[in-house]
Amino acid sequence: GAWIELLPLLSMTQRYEMTLSSSVKALGVSILSRGRNGIAPISDALAAHCSALNSLHDSLHNIDTSNSDALAVAIMCLMISEMILPTSISSGTAHASGLSDLIQLHSPEAYSSGPSHRVFIGLRPAIIIHAIRKKQPTFLAAPEWRTKPFQYVKANSFHALMTEATALPSILVDIDELKFDSPSSNSPFPVFQALKDLLNALIAWNITFQSLYNKPSFRILNKGTERPCLWFPDITSANSMTHYWAFWIMCVVYIRKLRDNYPELRDDDFLINGESPESPMITEMAIQMSTWIFQSIEYLVQEEMKLFGAISTALPTRIAYQFLR
Numbered sequence: 299g300a301w302i303e304l305l306p307l308l309s310m311t312q313r314y315e316m317t318l319s320s321s322v323k324a325l326g327v328s329i330l331s332r333g334r335n336g337i338a339p340i341s342d343a344l345a346a347h348c349s350a351l352n353s354l355h356d357s358l359h360n361i362d363t364s365n366s367d368a369l370a371v372a373i374m375c376l377m378i379s380e381m382i383l384p385t386s387i388s389s390g391t392a393h394a395s396g397l398s399d400l401i402q403l404h405s406p407e408a409y410s411s412g413p414s415h416r417v418f419i420g421l422r423p424a425i426i427i428h429a430i431r432k433k434q435p436t437f438l439a440a441p442e443w444r445t446k447p448f449q450y451v452k453a454n455s456f457h458a459l460m461t462e463a464t465a466l467p468s469i470l471v472d473i474d475e476l477k478f479d480s481p482s483s484n485s486p487f488p489v490f491q492a493l494k495d496l497l498n499a500l501i502a503w504n505i506t507f508q509s510l511y512n513k514p515s516f517r518i519l520n521k522g523t524e525r526p527c528l529w530f531p532d533i534t535s536a537n538s539m540t541h542y543w544a545f546w547i548m549c550v551v552y553i554r555k556l557r558d559n560y561p562e563l564r565d566d567d568f569l570i571n572g573e574s575p576e577s578p579m580i581t582e583m584a585i586q587m588s589t590w591i592f593q594s595i596e597y598l599v600q601e602e603m604k605l606f607g608a609i610s611t612a613l614p615t616r617i618a619y620q621f622l623r
Contacts, residue, residue: 301370301374301416301417301420301421302420303416304367304371304413304416304420305318305322307413308368308371308413308417311367313357313362313365313368314368314369316353317350317353317356317368317369317372318368318369318371318372318375320346320350320353320354321350321353321371321372321373321375321376321379322372322375323346323349323350324343324346324347324350324375324376324379325375325376325378325379325382326346327342327346328343328347328379328382329382330343331343331383332382332383343379343383344383344385347376347379347383347385350375350376350379354369354372354373354376357372363404366400366403366404367413367414367417369400370397370400370401371417371420373396373397374393374397374420374421374424376393377390377393377394378609380393381609381612390428391428391432394424394425394428394432397421397424397425398425398437401418401421401425402437405446406442406443406446406447407446407447407449409447410447410448410449410451411450415447415450415451418447419447419457422438422457422460423456423457423460425438426438426460426463426464427612427613429466429467430463430470431613431616432467433467433474434467434471435467435468436464438464439464439465439467439468443464444461444464454534455503455507455510455534455538456534456541459500459507459538459541459542459545460541462496462499462503462545463545465495465496466548468492469492469493469496472492473489473555476489476556476559486556486560486562487563489556490553490560490563490566493549493552493553493556494553494568496545496549497546497549497550497553497570500542500545500549503542507542511531515530515531515535515538515539516529516530516535516536516539516590516594517529518593526593527593527596528593528594528596530594530597533598533603536594536597536598536610537598537610539590539594540590540594540598540611540614541613541614543587543588543590543591543614543618544587544591544613544614544617544618546584546587547587547588547617547618547621548617550570550575550584551584553568553575554576557575571583585621585622588617588618588619588621588622589622591611591614591615591617591618592615592618594614595611595615598610598611599611
């Protein structure tokens with residue numbers, strides 16, 4: 299990501315040099331220790347992680363808010379390290395929460411240009427994806443955080459998609475509150491409307507995205523064989539499409555559940571591609587998108603994509619698996 303390219307510059311921040319270097323080391327050792335053929339002992343990875351946490355703890359006790367980019371990147375390194383080699387159930391949430399709090403020490407405008415903008419756009423997808431997975435509303439859904447960091451540098455297709463996805467965690471919370479009859483739960487109608495609005499925004503995003511190319515955004519290799527795979531023009535296109543498919547499937551699944559649980563919602567003549575949400579055609583579309591997600595893995599785990607292509611598959615493959623099973 300963009301934040302990785304800034305490591306040499308950020309490492310010159312003398313105040314946080316030790317914290318950043320120890321976090322980078324923890325990430326590096328966790329990468330080397332992963333899998334059966336890991337070349338570093340897991341004990342070394344855990345030791346490096348503990349050392350980095352201690353250094354981060356000390357830095358956070360004496361934080362310099364005027365130069366927090368290095369700390370944000372250090373937390374991101376530990377967050378990814380935790381994804382590779384989990385040390386506890388709650389640690390990922392702790393890192394995401396700390397990262398969110400750290401970013402909010404500054405206004406959205408502070409992330410609109412320069413190194414801070416590159417740090418922000420590098421860390422933003424991880425915060426949004428974590429919020430979706432954990433069903434925790436994110437500050438990034440606020441209008442000012444959706445727009446002001448991009449007032450000078452236009453968001454690319456993937457970040458434009460992520461901007462729409464910031465609405466999803468709050469919708470998931472509202473759905474759970476309806477499900478468990480929470481005292482704070484609303485009528486199902488606003489939640490249903492929010493889902494429809496999000497799905498329409500996603501479809502509009504896809505139309506815009508497809509118009510950027512004079513050719514399809516992906517092609518199918520080995521078609522007709524047992525192992526067809528999808529190939530993309532670049533990593534941004536691959537991440538954009540796999541996450542679009544995942545978000546589309548989520549919206550359809552939850553729209554169907556709401557209409558099933560609240561029959562009064564079926565009076566709404568909402569259509570998806572000219573079909574009712576429950577139609578076999580929409581089911582086929584969701585199956586096709588789920589299949590495409592799995593067929594994208596070979597592209598995303600190529601050696602040149604390094605670790606980050608593989609990490610980006612986590613949410614889409616999870617959604618695709620849940621739908622297909």
